[in-house]
Amino acid sequence: MKTANTFYWTFIDTLIYNLATIAAIMVGLSQFLIRAFVDNNGADKTRKVMQTVLRFVDTSVDKLMPLVDTDVPVVKVAQKKTKRR
Numbered sequence: 001m002k003t004a005n006t007f008y009w010t011f012i013d014t015l016i017y018n019l020a021t022i023a024a025i026m027v028g029l030s031q032f033l034i035r036a037f038v039d040n041n042g043a044d045k046t047r048k049v050m051q052t053v054l055r056f057v058d059t060s061v062d063k064l065m066p067l068v069d070t071d072v073p074v075v076k077v078a079q080k081k082t083k084r085r
Contacts, residue, residue: 036042
């Protein structure tokens with residue numbers, strides 16, 4: 001009985017230490033990423049990348065639109081009928 005109790009508390013202690021270590025690593029990593037983002041003018045760089053991507057998408061769509069067939073026939077929608085009794 002005493003062995004099971006010792007194992008239980010050893011397991012709980014190890015679990016708490018592991019969770020605390022993982023939490024400390026996550027906090028340190030997030031602080032590093034935030035500081036690096038702010039110090040390296042990340043907002044402006046992100047804005048420039050988004051503008052480049054959107055400009056690429058816009059030119060791609062402009063080049064692809066003449067290739068797309070827009071003459072799609074319109075089908076008349078069938079009227080819903082009531083059920084017979």
